[in-house]
Structures are given as structure tokens and as C-alpha cells.
Amino acid sequence: MMTTQALPSALAAIVDDFQALTEPERLQLLLEFSQGLPDLPDRLKDHPELLEQVVECQSPLFLTIETERGSGSVRLYFKAPAEAPTTRGFAGVLHEGLDGLSAEEILSVPDDMPELLGLTRAITPLRMRGMTAMLGRIKRKVAASTAVRS
Amino acid sequence: MKGKVMSYPVEQNEKFAAYAHPERLVSTEWLAAAVESGAVSSGQLVVVESDEDVLLYETGHIPGAVKIDWHTDLNDEVTRDYVDGAAFAELAASKGISRDSTVVIYGDKSNWWAAYALWVFTLFGHHDVRLLDGGRDKWIAEGRELTPEKPAPARGEYPVVEREDAPIRAFKEDVLAHLGKPLIDVRSPEEYTGQRTHMPAYPEEGALRGGHIPTAASIPWARAAAPDGTFRSREELDALYLGEAGLTEGDDVVAYCRIGERSSHTWFALKFLLGFETVRNYDGSWTEWGNAVRVPIVKGAERGSFPVPVGA
Numbered sequence: 001m002m003t004t005q006a007l008p009s010a011l012a013a014i015v016d017d018f019q020a021l022t023e024p025e026r027l028q029l030l031l032e033f034s035q036g037l038p039d040l041p042d043r044l045k046d047h048p049e050l051l052e053q054v055v056e057c058q059s060p061l062f063l064t065i066e067t068e069r070g071s072g073s074v075r076l077y078f079k080a081p082a083e084a085p086t087t088r089g090f091a092g093v094l095h096e097g098l099d100g101l102s103a104e105e106i107l108s109v110p111d112d113m114p115e116l117l118g119l120t121r122a123i124t125p126l127r128m129r130g131m132t133a134m135l136g137r138i139k140r141k142v143a144a145s146t147a148v149r150s
Numbered sequence: 151m152k153g154k155v156m157s158y159p160v161e162q163n164e165k166f167a168a169y170a171h172p173e174r175l176v177s178t179e180w181l182a183a184a185v186e187s188g189a190v191s192s193g194q195l196v197v198v199e200s201d202e203d204v205l206l207y208e209t210g211h212i213p214g215a216v217k218i219d220w221h222t223d224l225n226d227e228v229t230r231d232y233v234d235g236a237a238f239a240e241l242a243a244s245k246g247i248s249r250d251s252t253v254v255i256y257g258d259k260s261n262w263w264a265a266y267a268l269w270v271f272t273l274f275g276h277h278d279v280r281l282l283d284g285g286r287d288k289w290i291a292e293g294r295e296l297t298p299e300k301p302a303p304a305r306g307e308y309p310v311v312e313r314e315d316a317p318i319r320a321f322k323e324d325v326l327a328h329l330g331k332p333l334i335d336v337r338s339p340e341e342y343t344g345q346r347t348h349m350p351a352y353p354e355e356g357a358l359r360g361g362h363i364p365t366a367a368s369i370p371w372a373r374a375a376a377p378d379g380t381f382r383s384r385e386e387l388d389a390l391y392l393g394e395a396g397l398t399e400g401d402d403v404v405a406y407c408r409i410g411e412r413s414s415h416t417w418f419a420l421k422f423l424l425g426f427e428t429v430r431n432y433d434g435s436w437t438e439w440g441n442a443v444r445v446p447i448v449k450g451a452e453r454g455s456f457p458v459p460v461g462a
Contacts, residue, residue, distance in 0.1 A: 027208070028208070034205065082209070083206060083258060084203050085206055085208070123204055124221040127204065
């Protein structure tokens with residue numbers, strides 16, 4: 001079993017919150033994350049072609065990343081419909097846990113981090129695949145942008 | 151159960167009257183009136199929401215509706231199969247459903263998960279189970295009431311009834327024996343032809359081969375639904391399945407998709423709206439057939455033939 005020690009602190013805190021709860025409460029927390037997912041900024045809202053679809057998610061989920069000049073912080077942007085609260089909830093977890101971190105910190109997150117949330121049984125492995133795919137896509141995009149810059 | 155009086159009145163309207171089994175559908179207007187009359191809160195009518203998204207019910211649902219999740223409630227956790235009679239009886243009772251309850255099921259995505267739940271209820275021989283025509287999306291589009299409040303229904307009385315799979319469920323061996331008789335593939339055209347591309351770093355969706363079962367007609371499930379999520383009219387469904395797919399009255403039909411959920415929607419249309427007596431849903435579907443050793447498949451847009459020529 002992985003521990004949360006290797007995770008960036010914001011993500012580790014989210015994982016700890018989930019792990020401290022019972023299964024029904026974890027679902028409720030995921031619902032809260034879905035409600036907390038920020039809207040896209042206007043410049044992206046008007047340019048859906050700048051976002052990429054994560055096809056493994058059962059419902060449409062689009063995302064993109066931007067690296068801030070100077071600080072090198074990675075900003076994450078997600079779009080998922082309100083009718084897909086589970087997908088939105090996963091996006092909300094990744095946004096709160098990873099937004100603003102450095103490329104290195106994001107790349108260090110283990111690929112199977114979503115398993116740590118303790119949702120697999122309640123959500124089912126099929127639905128968890130979407131979350132793992134979302135994290136994988138973020139890491140691939142971060143790795144690609146790092147390669148371009150160096 | 152034959153001849154038993156339905157426990158809740160059947161909706162009468164012109165659209166439904168054209169279907170073979172009008173008693174299997176209710177409209178949003180009818181359900182709204184039933185909610186208003188107190189029939190749902192009193193448990194006289196049980197409304198069940200069944201969605202693809204496991205949290206959608208929690209965001210708001212039809213007042214008095216209970217939730218049944220296709221995956222966590224209806225599938226066995228260990229074996230790739232449905233729950234057994236004891237587990238179904240417990241689930242039903244806990245949701246306020248008795249053996250003679252009238253159950254109305256609705257859900258997202260033009261009711262595909264709702265149709266899947268209805269199909270599982272039918273495996274257990276539940277007598278009076280209906281779909282809300284148009285499902286969740288139509289209810290919302292009409293600005294009808296939603297609530298996040300979860301009801302606490304009085305426990306139902308549900309006997310342990312063993313599943314009777316044979317009449318409406320096909321296994322792989324049944325499909326092999328069925329080859330030569332009509333099959334409907336309800337997946338997207340890209341899945342049917344096997345040309346669905348597989349981009350670098352995107353995992354494939356769990357099947358080793360792309361294509362379709364030899365001779366299957368391609369009728370994507372959503373073609374049975376209108377833009378508002380309701381079922382197409384009798385005339386339109388006849389044109390689709392009798393015309394385009396080439397079915398004839400009395401045919402023995404098997405429908406399949408990827409895991410049997412979208413094909414439940416088509417199963418419902420064929421069985422209850424068009425009145426085909428023998429329609430089976432192959433829930434193993436492409437995730438089984440596309441991975442099984444030495445079963446014949448056809449690639450491309452042609453239906454193909456059976457037996458498959460040697461060396462093909």
C-alpha cells in the first residue's frame with residue numbers, strides 16, 4: 001500500500017481527508033469537490049480547441065495545462081458538464097491537489113494515486129479508470145511541455 | 151402472474167397506444183401528477199433513478215425517488231454476473247419495493263442505465279416495471295421539481311426469487327448457436343467496423359479485436375431515441391428495425407453492445423414497443439466476444455456471413 005508521504009502536501013491532505021471517512025461520506029466529499037471545480041477562464045471558454053478530451057472518462061472531460069513564465073508553476077484547467085458529478089469530482093480533486101505546483105512535483109505523483117482515495121469499491125474500478133486517465137494525461141502534458149522548454 | 155391487475159393505473163395516450171405494450175411507459179406529465187397526488191411519497195408507486203454517473207442522483211432527483219446503481223447494486227462484486235435472488239430481494243425491500251409494487255425507472259442519457267435496470271428487474275420476473283419516457287433529461291428540461299432530499303421508504307416485502315435468465319439473456323454459447331438468426335449491434339459505427347482508432351498513449355477499451363459479430367445489423371441504440379430522449383414513435387421504430395435492420399415479425403433477436411447496457415435500451419424497444427416475443431440481451435457483448443478465443447468476427451461495414459468462409 002502506498003503512503004501519502006510521497007505526495008505533494010495539498011494532495012496528501014485531500015487523500016488523508018478521504019481516508020478518514022466512511023464510504024458514503026467519501027462519496028459526499030467527492031460531490032463537494034465536483035461543486036468546487038472552478039469554471040474555465042473566459043479566454044479558454046471561447047476556445048474549446050485548446051482543451052483535450054480524456055476519452056477514458058465515461059462523460060466528456062476536457063483539460064489543458066499552462067506553465068507560468070518565471071515561476072514555472074503549472075496551472076490546470078478542466079471542463080466537465082454538471083451532469084457528470086463523478087468526473088467533475090475527480091477533476092476537482094486534481095485541481096485542488098495539483099494546481100500551481102511545479103512540473104517536477106506533478107510528475108512525481110504516483111500514477112495509481114487515485115487508488116488512495118478509497119473510492120474504488122463505491123465508484124467501481126470502471127469509473128476509477130477515468131480518474132487515473134485524467135492524472136496520466138496531466139502528467140503527459142506536463143512532461144511534454146517540460147521537454148519543449150529545456 | 152398472468153392476468154393479475156396492475157397495481158397502479160396504466161397511462162393512456164395516443165403515442166403509447168401505438169406500442170405493443172403501452173403499459174411499460176409513463177410520461178413526465180403522468181409522473182408529475184402521480185408525485186403531486188402523493189402516490190410516490192405513500193409508496194403506492196416506487197420511482198427509481200438509475201444513472202451512469204454514480205453521484206448524479208445526489209445532486210437532485212425526482213421527489214421521492216430512490217437510487218439503484220447498476221454497478222454497485224445490480225452487479226455481483228466478484229463474478230461477472232448479476233446479483234442473486236437473495237441480494238435482489240434485499241435490495242428491493244430496502245428501497246421500499248414489494249413484489250407487487252409498480253416501479254417506474256428513469257435515468258440519464260436517454261434512459262440507457264434505466265433500461266438496463268429494468269432488464270435486470272425483468273430477469274427476476276418483476277411484474278410491473280415501467281420506464282419514464284424521456285428520462286431525467288426531459289424531466290429537467292421541462293423545469294420540473296428536483297430535490298437532493300433522500301427518502302426513507304418503509305421496507306418492502308420481497309420474496310427471494312431466483313433469476314430466470316434464459317428468456318431475455320443470451321450467453322456467448324447462445325449467441326454462437328444463434329448465428330444465422332437476427333443480431334442487432336447497437337454500438338457506434340466506429341465500434342461496429344472495428345476502425346475505432348487507438349491513439350498513442352490511450353489505452354484501448356478492453357477488447358483485443360475490433361469489429362462485430364458476423365451478420366449483425368448496425369443500428370446504434372440512440373437511433374431509437376428522439377432528441378428529447380423519448381422513444382421514437384411506433385412508425386419510426388418500425389422503419390428502423392423492420393425496414394433498415396430487416397427484422398420480420400416473430401423473429402428471434404439478440405442485441406448486444408459493449409457490456410449490455412446500451413443494448414438494454416434496444417431490447418426494451420424491440421420487446422415492449424414493437425412486441426417481439428423473443429428478444430435476448432447479450433450482456434457479455436463486445437468485451438467478451440472481442441476477447442474470446444476463436445469466435446468469428448467481421449471487420450468493416452458489411453454485415454458479413456455465417457458460417458465464415460474457411461481462411462477468411
